[in-house]
Amino acid sequence: MDLQLEQLRLDIDGRQILRDLSLQVGTGQVVGLIGPNGSGKSTALRCVYRALRPTAGVVRIGATDIVELSPRESAQLVAAVTQDATVELDFTVEEVIALGRAPYLKGNQPLSGRELELCATAMRRLDVAHLARRSITTLSGGERQRVLIARALVQEPEVLVLDEPTNHLDIRHQIELLSLLRGLGPTVLVVLHDLNLAAAACDRLGVLSDGSVVASGTPQSVLTEELLAAVFGVQASVVRHPLTGAPQLLYSLMDQTVKDAL
Numbered sequence: 001m002d003l004q005l006e007q008l009r010l011d012i013d014g015r016q017i018l019r020d021l022s023l024q025v026g027t028g029q030v031v032g033l034i035g036p037n038g039s040g041k042s043t044a045l046r047c048v049y050r051a052l053r054p055t056a057g058v059v060r061i062g063a064t065d066i067v068e069l070s071p072r073e074s075a076q077l078v079a080a081v082t083q084d085a086t087v088e089l090d091f092t093v094e095e096v097i098a099l100g101r102a103p104y105l106k107g108n109q110p111l112s113g114r115e116l117e118l119c120a121t122a123m124r125r126l127d128v129a130h131l132a133r134r135s136i137t138t139l140s141g142g143e144r145q146r147v148l149i150a151r152a153l154v155q156e157p158e159v160l161v162l163d164e165p166t167n168h169l170d171i172r173h174q175i176e177l178l179s180l181l182r183g184l185g186p187t188v189l190v191v192l193h194d195l196n197l198a199a200a201a202c203d204r205l206g207v208l209s210d211g212s213v214v215a216s217g218t219p220q221s222v223l224t225e226e227l228l229a230a231v232f233g234v235q236a237s238v239v240r241h242p243l244t245g246a247p248q249l250l251y252s253l254m255d256q257t258v259k260d261a262l
């Protein structure tokens with residue numbers, strides 16, 4: 001199903017954090033949300049997984065306004081991998097991943113054979129099968145991140161939102177994760193800071209600045225030297241990846257000549 005953010009506005013303590021934010025993610029597409037620190041990326045995602053209710057505007061999945069859904073219905077449609085997910089309880093990795101099925105289970109109903117296979121497949125895809133019996137509290141940041149993504153996959157959502165999922169991951173796992181997102185099935189909205197990885201992994205990008213989408217489209221159309229200067233305040237040269245043709249950015253460190261040019 002497609003995901004639509006329609007004219008979202010969010011005010012906190014009299015300050016507009018999101019202003020008329022509109023963005024569309026087509027069914028099965030991977031759309032990257034990029035923008036400087038504090039531009040509203042995490043806040044926009046929070047509106048999608050209902051941690052925040054916008055002051056105005058609508059988030060739709062297919063034809064459904066998500067505020068009309070029960071928490072269980074919503075958890076069947078949207079899975080979120082967030083920065084602030086805390087897993088303090090002393091659960092094993094396989095128990096944490098199995099929790100992804102909670103929106104479908106009643107009471108203490110055990111997982112079916114199909115659900116156990118789903119968990120095993122997600123563990124293999126995220127390279128955490130060897131950690132199955134370990135306590136989640138003993139994992140490294142990157143291992144833990146991969147477990148939380150496996151749990152989100154097990155949820156079989158229509159829409160998957162991820163907030164900087166490559167944080168903590170080494171470069172191999174960053175590339176593996178972003179490659180995985182592309183063939184996954186659900187509609188994906190992902191916040192990324194690494195613009196080169198965003199260009200490689202996403203069908204489209206939405207650029208946030210000061211709570212609004214200031215540009216959206218293919219990475220090629222969005223990642224221009226002018227936009228990078230105007231929105232991020234950096235001077236970058238845009239070249240083509242020699243194998244894929246995706247835009248890739250080469251940055252210059254800021255000496256006075258560069259600062260003067262911006």
Ligand SMILES: Nc1ncnc2c1ncn2[C@@H]1O[C@H](COP(=O)(O)OP(=O)(O)OP(=O)(O)O)[C@@H](O)[C@H]1O
Nearest residue numbers: 012013017035036037038039040041042043044208
């Ligand atoms: N609960 C809150 N109370 C007050 N201000 C908030 C709250 N949540 C977010 N903000 C402010 O809203 C703005 C957008 O925050 P948000 O976390 O969405 O930005 P971001 O684009 O995800 O930033 P980053 O790249 O640094 O993670 C920031 O200025 C932040 O300080």
